[in-house]
Amino acid sequence: MSDAVDPRRASAALLALGAIGLWGTLAAISTRVTAVPPFLLTGLALLMGSLVGFKAFRHKPPPAAALALGVYGLFGFHFFLFLALRLAPPVEANLVNYLWPLLIVVLAPVIVPGIAWSTRHGIAALVGFSGAALLIASSAGSLGQGAWLGYAFALASAVIWSTYSLATRRFSHFPTGYVAWFCALSGVLALACHAIFEPSYVPKAPEWPFIAALGFGPMGLAFFLWDRALKRGDPRALGNLAYLTPLLSTLLLVLFGGGALTPLSIVAMVLILGGAILGSRK
Template identity: 30%
Template sequence: MRTLTSPSRPLVISIIAALFAVVLWAGAPLLVDIASSVPPFQLTTIALLSGAIVALPMSIRKRRSRGDQKVHAPMSLKWKLAIYGLLPALILGAVGGYLTGIGMAPTAEAALITYTWPVMFIVMSQWLFHHRLPLPVLCGALIAFSGAAVLLSPEAGGAGLSQYMVGYALALMAGCCWALYSWICQAAPVAIAPLMPGLFLLAAVGAAIADVLSGSAFGLPSGLALVAGVALGVGPYGLAMVAWDLALRNGPAALVGSLAYGVPVLAAAFLVIAGVTAPDWRLPLAALLVVAGSIVATMKRSDDRLKC
């Protein structure tokens, strides 16, 4: 009796890994709210260090695996600079910008703006790999970004928007960083997961330097804030990042990217259930537009699969 062929198994693994990352990412805004007393760059340092530690065993196992030959593949100088220079900067920009933005704007709104990044990722992948933007991808991007626009039009008028503009801008910057990070992970000639501990440590050093330059008091937070900071690194910025790299390596970018649209819906639900955010008609509408945009963006030919 012949076993199932490999094409279906990697796809299943990719979907499971992506859904696992989505659930962990959806819990990030709640953990950030619990650790709100911690300065953002200090929280970024704690989260990235925790993420590096939890990713280390998986990194060692992958390096010892005979099957993962791409770990040892030769790299050009351009790719070395991109992986060891640009990726840590993008991680720092994504995590630091996200945590800082949430501290300067309403948590649910800032999180939803950040998680428009899968649209950016799909658009970027289509353009850079195929040098064209199919109409569904373009329409999907416009629909998803209209969801963010709903959040940028507070009922109180222009005063609310100007008050939170910096926070919203940082949240959008974080989304851009995640999109570019995901594209590099997909296009790189080597697997990124085994390199994550080192990349996270480099980003953590940058966050620690930024924390010192910002003038915040040196020292670890205590109690529940510290637990939330460590959990943030272990889950959303540790296990989720490894799972996301696995998903990108085993599945089509459009399908994997579309699964990430579940993050803002789950995140908003978690915040409302926990009582952190009051129910607001704009949140479900914006989340619906983001999810609808993802569905439209992935309506393309089945043979249009992006390769790593």
């Protein structure tokens, strides 16, 4: 039956939406721990996030190829994003970084066997990116002139996350439990970066609940859900759904008093939803 719903792809969409929902809370939670240096926050959160899959630590570590892929994705993404945010205005750096869902759609036919180019998915990705660009721009007071090196780092983080996401589909024989090891090793590397690049800091008691919320949510469980989703579903459709992240993030910030909706942001949200719907249709 051509109109039947593919249960595997339907479950993939639900898993991806779960990850996207958790990633949408990241900005709102992060506003409560702005004093914690970024690499320290990332390291602590990833180590806590690894506990989501604690059962994986009962078995031997993943092979070197799997660990290399995980560190490339989780640590590499955050490392280059933080460098970008230091060297370029955060708004523009964030915008360049949000090329990763578009790159998933564009690179899927190149990296994942059996995936062909789809004009519909390509258009949906462009519509979604246009919405994300408007949304990010509308939330900024002004757009400044940034360092090109910062933009290059932001693009590098987008390339890393998109290719990592597609590689998890290509190497579907790697079990999702490996993500626990990816989080743990990436967390240790992030703490090493904190020791090298950032002033020493000890989180205060009121900050620990928010660090734990980041670790077990958007920087823990979300990675497990995203990995499983990509191994079950069409990465082009999931890439288009990912543009719901900045939409949800903005709505939560507004809800908790961190911003206000404008006519431009409403138009942006319509574009994001339209792109997600177009890209998710079978």
